[in-house]
Amino acid sequence: MSAALEIRGMSKTFVHRQTGRREQIFDGLDLTVEHGELVAVVGASGTGKTTLLHLIAGLESPDSGTIELGGPDRTPRLGMVFQQPRLFDWLPALQNVELATDAAGIGRPAARDALEAVGLAKYARSYPSVLSGGQRQRVGLARAFAIDPDVMLFDEPFSALDELTARRLRLLAQDLWLERPRVGLLVTHNPLEATFLADRIIVLSGSPARIVAEHRIDAPRPRQPEDDDLFALHRTIVGQLV
Numbered sequence: 721m722s723a724a725l726e727i728r729g730m731s732k733t734f735v736h737r738q739t740g741r742r743e744q745i746f747d748g749l750d751l752t753v754e755h756g757e758l759v760a761v762v763g764a765s766g767t768g769k770t771t772l773l774h775l776i777a778g779l780e781s782p783d784s785g786t787i788e789l790g791g792p793d794r795t796p797r798l799g800m801v802f803q804q805p806r807l808f809d810w811l812p813a814l815q816n817v818e819l820a821t822d823a824a825g826i827g828r829p830a831a832r833d834a835l836e837a838v839g840l841a842k843y844a845r846s847y848p849s850v851l852s853g854g855q856r857q858r859v860g861l862a863r864a865f866a867i868d869p870d871v872m873l874f875d876e877p878f879s880a881l882d883e884l885t886a887r888r889l890r891l892l893a894q895d896l897w898l899e900r901p902r903v904g905l906l907v908t909h910n911p912l913e914a915t916f917l918a919d920r921i922i923v924l925s926g927s928p929a930r931i932v933a934e935h936r937i938d939a940p941r942p943r944q945p946e947d948d949d950l951f952a953l954h955r956t957i958v959g960q961l962v
């Protein structure tokens with residue numbers, strides 16, 4: 721059984737080093753993500769979206785409250801896709817992915833399979849410097865999915881790409897997502913991307929950040945980016961963001 725995520729009463733304050741100013745990012749946040757659910761997190765810049773992912777990933781600790789992440793059978797495996805692929809420039813594409821499979825204790829064939837799944841099998845020996853931005857982000861997706869994660873965190877994964885490349889990678893991400901149920905969070909500034917990929921969208925706002933709106937997206941998958949219903953829903957969400 722894969723993991724689910726349950727956040728209860730989570731609070732987090734940052735103290736800025738230089739100024740000593742305290743900034744309360746969350747004050748008693750509650751959020752549950754079900755098995756197989758991909759939740760998109762949208763909201764104005766600086767509301768705490770990335771901080772939320774860092775808290776879930778254990779890169780930051782909450783001041784209070786709980787974050788439960790796990791299935792009954794094993795510690796959940798966590799995959800992350802960042803805005804920049806964050807590859808090691810001195811390692812070829814395949815070895816970048818193998819670092820992840822090695823760390824997770826998974827056999828290296830999984831790395832090659834993942835590279836193939838993102839359409840980069842023939843670039844296995846290529847270094848990041850000779851890959852395009854879209855290809856580098858494909859390696860980033862391969863690295864995240866190669867470990868067959870129970871929990872997948874996407875932090876603005878396609879926002880640094882041109883629109884056509886981003887569109888292709890959203891379709892690829894949808895295919896990879898559909899392979900098996902996982903728990904997912906997608907931070908994005910793009911409400912249309914959120915509408916296309918997610919099962920639910922939460923809108924974060926304020927300081928400390930609260931969930932001010934929530935939308936369930938029941939459109940069947942695989943979805944098409946040009947779907948009229950998705951466009952209509954996205955317009956509603958944009959209206960709530962401004």
Ligand SMILES: Nc1ncnc2c1ncn2[C@@H]1O[C@H](COP(=O)(O)OP(=O)(O)OP(=O)(O)O)[C@@H](O)[C@H]1O
Binds near residue numbers: 735764
């Ligand atoms: N390690 C840190 N130390 C101090 N303050 C931090 C730290 N990390 C984040 N912050 C502050 O927390 C607030 C929320 O930051 P965060 O990056 O989570 O926002 P965001 O919603 O992801 O923003 P954006 O959409 O611009 O990426 C910001 O004011 C930021 O300066």
